[in-house]
Amino acid sequence: MGSLMKLAPLLLALLWASSGVASAAEYKVTIAGMKFGAPPAELHVGDVIVWRNDDIFRHTATARDKSFDVDLPPKSEARMTVRRAGAVDFYCRFHPAMTGKLDVRP
Template identity: 85%
Template structure:
């Protein structure tokens, strides 16, 4: 019990300052003018990507490795949590010339 009481202040400081703990972040990738915006350079496992379709056409954000497939009707958005590290090429199933790449770190 004593050890626990002595450890609590240190645990509180670590949690409060964020030392040693990664905090997930939200990022947005927008589709406009039949193009994906540039994905963020600093993606990590656990981060959230909000895919936003500002076009008047239906699009998808589809991973070539089939790890995700987000359907995006016009003027809509979809969210996904990044679940693994590595490079993932993506495209729109309806417009295959629309492409991009996510580089995800652990």
């Protein structure tokens, strides 16, 4: 039984690796010069976006469909996990001309 207990973590790792479960990717979207950087092209549900505000002004990344609203003080960053597939338009609540679009795949 002792040797089985020692093998348990290895067996669980092998089962997880062979289950076809993909690990989440992490992407960074940087705000600089009052503009959002390019959003990731290969975004999937479960991926993480790190929103980084390099400006001296406070910004938000706010979904028009209200699915997310990330507040970003100057020189800060925040993490957000993508929860659903589809196209999501976003903007800054403080600077509405700042816009972008996420295309999220399942």
